[in-house]
Amino acid sequence: MWRPETFRKVGIFFNVQVSNCRITLIVVGMGFSSFSESYIMGHTSAFVAGLFQEKEELQLTDDDISWIMSLMFASMVLGTLLATLITEKLGRRIPVVIFNIPVLIHWFMLYYGQNKYVFMVARLLAGIGFGGILPMIYMATAECSSPKMRGFNLAIITTGTTAIGATVGWNLAILLDWRTAALIGTAPTVISVIIPLFCVESPPWLASKGRFDECEAAFTSLHGLKPSAQKELQLILEVEKSKLSNSDKNTNTVSLIIRRLKVAASKRYFWNLMLLTNIITIYKMITGRILFGTYGMIILQKMTGQSDILPYTLAISGINIVGSWFTSYILKKVNVRSLLFPAGILNSLLLIGLSICLYVIPESYDNSLLVWTKVMLYIIHLSIVQVVLFPILEALPSELYPLEIRGACSTIVAFIGTVFIFVILKVTPAMFELLDTYGVFTTNAVAMLIFLLYLWIKLPETKGRTLHDIELNLKNEKCVFKDDNMSPELTKELI
Template sequence: MFHKFFAIASLNWISLSNGFVFGQVASVVSSLQKREDGIDLTEGQISLIASTLTIMCMVGFALAAIATDKLGRRWPFTIFSIIIIINWIVLYYAKNMLHLMVSRVLGGVSVGGLVVLIIFVTAEYVPPNTRAFHLNMATTVASAIGTSLAHIVGISLHWRNVALFGILPAFISVFLPYFWVESPHWLASKGRFEESQTAFRKLHGKTEDTERELSLLIKMEQSKSDMAKETTKKSTVEKLLIILKRKSFWEPFILSLFMHAYLAASGKLVFSTLAPVMLEQITGKSDVLLFTLLVDGFLFVGACLSCFFIMRTNIRTLLFTTGFTANVILVIFSGLYYFRNGETYFDWINVSLLAFYFIIINTGPYPLLEALYGEIFPLELKVYIFAISGSILMIAFSLTIFLLPFIVSAIGYHGLFLMNAAIMTVSLGSIWLRLPETKGKTLQEIEVYFKAKTFDIEEVLSNEQAKALI
């Protein structure tokens, strides 16, 4: 059990480091907009620098897919953490547009790769009944702590010193995977069943429930062995093309697209990246430390509340209750912001409402949708499929960051948030129609559901026609 605890703690630490990378962007953007350090850039160039981090995440997705398929789940963490350190060093010495872009490219590739790995590895290292909780901790709580830390340090210190500060968590992250057990799911997908059983029992011990999950894992991967033998000479691209022709692939893929649309419209990455800049524009004040602490504090509170509610209710109930509530709050905020009167108390009302919005959305939609990314794709090619799906998400995120100043200039923050609320409502409705309840289900049971519309693996494996679907 120590192996599981250490791996989970390490994944949370690496996620904190990732969150720090995103949060630090705000201090760089604020400095560049004020023409500090003698770096004179246009608004378009500054937007490009801010959005490049997310654009390059797509490259990180692809590289992570290749690396984790060939090297296992552990060592890619070390590789991408080293790249993050290089990113911080380049950023510290940056003197012009080229240097800043090189830093953002390195940062985007490394962060993108680690985002994929954290989601999938966390899902593979924890039991079904606590999977959503641990995914929430790793993808939302730890990341929120890192982002908030970067915002606070970025307001207090020069952005170059913030870059030096960011080296520490990344440096520690380089060595943590050395002490992990390899993922039993990855070992099973490679036909290394004995090693998979040994690793699984090191992580989870040996109980009736864990042995049942292990049995389902081995049975599922062994049932794919005949197909694997037939396609063993095919390249990964050819195998992926075979998967793309299956109807069972498209349902979770389309579901993921609506999840992408919701996350992009909800302002998750925009706010975590540009919080101080946005708050300065919303309030009209340059000293936004208290406002930033308030909203970041509630981001963290929401993430912690989600841990409480995830353990006590099912996924669908929490997701749709908090999701639609957040949409209503966003519409109310849009109206109040439109009718603001410039008084300080009204600024606090707007910022408090925005903070309340982030409490709600961090309690439900953010952690749950990110957890679902680790559940809905089939094991054998999940990282490759997510590389495709996730690239679409990163394009959407990059556009939201790049277009933010132009959209705000055209329709204001009230129009932006109203438009986002509409997109979120449509997306959430589509998710409601497609998403099954996954709490307490093994990854194998969820995989079978999307392929055969049943969670009963034994039934599917005993039916030759149904078995062909997996």
């Protein structure tokens, strides 16, 4: 005969399973959005190469193709700005749905497009959707995950699904053609629109709006009644109630965001945080993934002297997919800093070694062993970037921004990053012409080592800490991470 204690244990078991299912649904939903966006990046390289091949038929110039390629990155900042305004009103789920719609339209425009203006508008729409979705999926995943699982869940979003999406997009565009691959790209985007409609809203966002009962219900549905979860919930409620009591009742979204930014800008931690996150963003952009996404096929063709690079792309794809899921598991066990810095140093050294090979070995030198040496160095470099560096650097800012200005901070950093990447993509052809491939790689490697030194000094460890713990400790530079919560007096003072 069952005792009351047995019924209680069974109830807890089923509660945990249901909670896990809800979190899994969020990760799967955000994962499909991440897959869709990385599919765009994988498709872009073949798309650009295809435009060069068809430029006479489509009446395109090299400058037209450069603009078509760059416009997506230019419009990303508009998407991030719109996301900041929309998420303040609608939360995290609905903006993901909204910003996937222009991505869906962009795929149809690429498939049917026959002139540069259609392609330019399509890429503008892709940038708006891309720029709006990325901060949303990182925020939603980070805010709905427990401290123990946050790194793992973010790794799935930034590493696992990203690697698969880029691989599928790139190889489909090579095996079929870029138009057919664009049509296939509509499928994951449609799924990305549907799944978030059935997900739980972010508990921290609900608390920041003063909807504390809904926050408590959402948090409990995601994390259950475990003591550690309830302790985190109480910290969220305490911090957000203190913020709410100290804020004015201005309901105008733009005015509220500006007021919060003014308050934050008067404090030293904000400028330290802006510098740190901008360094992270710029470092992420020069690691090599974006360069490979736009000029990868051209670089490989030049490096190998072959037009058929499918074996090399399959090798890169296989390593990236296997490695990405391995990294997701490793991030569950290992601190971020312990993984980031060794990988960053190794990546820069590999790039310098590759540059020396490219400089010493002439392109005309026909030796399969030497060609494979260059290609393997490049593949290992790309694998470290795709599997370790880019995912970590992509997810880190979403853990560092304070909740009340998280969207605004994302917009500021995205704007600076977008300007940087737009300039880089526009000057990259000239850099290749002036410095050659080995010169560009060497410049990137040296810059990455400098940024890595700064991050070694300034970047805090975030693994195993609640987002509110990270926020409060960043606001108090003298405070060291501790296992127990701060006193209510210190919490209120920092807020």
